Amino acid sequence: MTTRIARTTLTALALACIATVGHAQQGKLKVGLMLPFSGTYAALGVAIENGFKLRVEEQGGKLGGREIEYIKVDDESDPAKATDNVNKLIKRDNVDVIVGTVHSGVAMAMAKAAKESGTVLIVPNAGADAVTGPMCAQNIFRSSFSNWQPAYAMGEVAAKQGKKTAMTLTWKYAAGDESVNGFKEGFEKGGGKVVKQLTVPFPNVEFQALLTEIAAAKPDAVYSFFAGGGAVKFVKDYAAAGLNKNIPLYGPGFLTDGTLDAQGESAQGMLTTLHYADGLNTPRDISFRTAYAKMFKLQPDVYAVQGYDAAQMLAIGLAATKGDISKKAEFAGAIEKAKIDSPRGAFTIGKSHNPVQDIYLRKVEGKENKMVNVAIKGLADPARGCKL
Ligand code: BEZ
Numbered sequence: 584m585t586t587r588i589a590r591t592t593l594t595a596l597a598l599a600c601i602a603t604v605g606h607a608q609q610g611k612l613k614v615g616l617m618l619p620f621s622g623t624y625a626a627l628g629v630a631i632e633n634g635f636k637l638r639v640e641e642q643g644g645k646l647g648g649r650e651i652e653y654i655k656v657d658d659e660s661d662p663a664k665a666t667d668n669v670n671k672l673i674k675r676d677n678v679d680v681i682v683g684t685v686h687s688g689v690a691m692a693m694a695k696a697a698k699e700s701g702t703v704l705i706v707p708n709a710g711a712d713a714v715t716g717p718m719c720a721q722n723i724f725r726s727s728f729s730n731w732q733p734a735y736a737m738g739e740v741a742a743k744q745g746k747k748t749a750m751t752l753t754w755k756y757a758a759g760d761e762s763v764n765g766f767k768e769g770f771e772k773g774g775g776k777v778v779k780q781l782t783v784p785f786p787n788v789e790f791q792a793l794l795t796e797i798a799a800a801k802p803d804a805v806y807s808f809f810a811g812g813g814a815v816k817f818v819k820d821y822a823a824a825g826l827n828k829n830i831p832l833y834g835p836g837f838l839t840d841g842t843l844d845a846q847g848e849s850a851q852g853m854l855t856t857l858h859y860a861d862g863l864n865t866p867r868d869i870s871f872r873t874a875y876a877k878m879f880k881l882q883p884d885v886y887a888v889q890g891y892d893a894a895q896m897l898a899i900g901l902a903a904t905k906g907d908i909s910k911k912a913e914f915a916g917a918i919e920k921a922k923i924d925s926p927r928g929a930f931t932i933g934k935s936h937n938p939v940q941d942i943y944l945r946k947v948e949g950k951e952n953k954m955v956n957v958a959i960k961g962l963a964d965p966a967r968g969c970k971l
Contacts, residue, residue, distance in 0.1 A: 612649040615672035617683030620657040623786040623812040624685045627886045631707045634890025647901020665692035673700050679908050687711035687757040694718045707893040712761050715937035717968035721915050724936045726893040729964035730761035733835035736856040736942040736958040738769020746803040748778045753808040755782035762808035788816040794824045810837035815845040822849035841884035843950045853947045859885040859927045860943040860954035871926035892925045935966035
């Protein structure tokens with residue numbers, strides 16, 4: 584009897600040892616955070632990192648049973664440096680997963696490298712339509728949006744408000760171009776007409792000549808894509824030129840998210856569309872906001888939510904593979920089947936690996952992008968060109 588108990592105890596001990604060795608062999612999960620920590624999008628990069636780390640902390644510092652090691656790269660929102668930067672993470676640092684980035688041009692270089700190497704990539708902001716379009720892949724996911732999604736919704740809203748003509752003004756790169764295309768699609772379907780498309784090079788913030796052109800043309804509305812520091816300057820310049828009194832300025836919510844402290848009076852009353860808003864008042868959003876404010880002494884914005892959800896998606900994939908991220912099909916399958924319990928409201932991941940989500944209409948009131956209503960429920964990106 585004593586011998587049998589001893590044998591059972593020994594077997595249990597051996598199994599525990601094997602399990603421990605298994606985890607130890609897997610070691611830490613190396614997460615490459617490739618984000619902008621300088622330049623016009625620096626605050627966006629910080630919010631994404633904060634959101635990601637908050638979720639990891641909530642899970643006791645581990646995802647899928649593995650401790651997390653971070654390797655950070657400041658991509659400077661510079662597409663010219665993107666391939667070198669991402670290859671350092673993949674080839675020199677041997678990361679298990681890359682989380683990044685904000686700028687669409689940089690994200691496309693990252694998606695190309697991820698597709699070639701098979702490294703898992705989770706995009707926590709950049710909306711480049713191509714990433715979940717022609718470049719879509721089993722190992723590439725997005726926790727944010729496609730540039731088309733909030734823009735198309737704003738086009739519908741502007742048409743429903745009876746606007747007939749609109750001019751657009753954006754930065755000249757993939758995000759600006761695709762945002763304008765999405766707005767045009769929604770607006771013209773509703774009977775409106777985009778009469779002129781104006782651009783400035785990224786990250787230029789000299790708007791005066793173009794604002795004078797808009798004042799002379801007197802369209803019913805203006806639609807603009809800017810974000811971060813550039814959005815602060817643009818919204819202030821638009822109001823300083825007196826344009827906001829007669830020509831409403833519409834945009835995707837990046838125009839006023841995380842920027843209202845700096846924009847102050849100039850942003851009041853603006854309508855934007857986005858997959859997050861203030862005043863959702865759901866228990867999930869309230870608990871997220873409380874935890875974020877406690878950890879960082881800051882209020883979260885959409886970028887923080889996207890970082891947080893990138894960690895949630897990674898956790899779902901790792902839980903299904905017991906921490907083994909090399910099991911690509913199982914990892915992807917788990918995320919594809921999941922309902923992600925996001926502060927923005929639960930969402931799913933479509934076949935092209937882009938969120939299928941509600942797009943809110945928001946109005947700036949004081950320092951908040953207050954939810955007005957759901958502009959489009961469960962909006963999926965058309966994923967044009969994705970063959971998965
Ligand atoms: C983009 O480049 O895709 C982007 C940058 C900032 C905010 C939203 C989108």
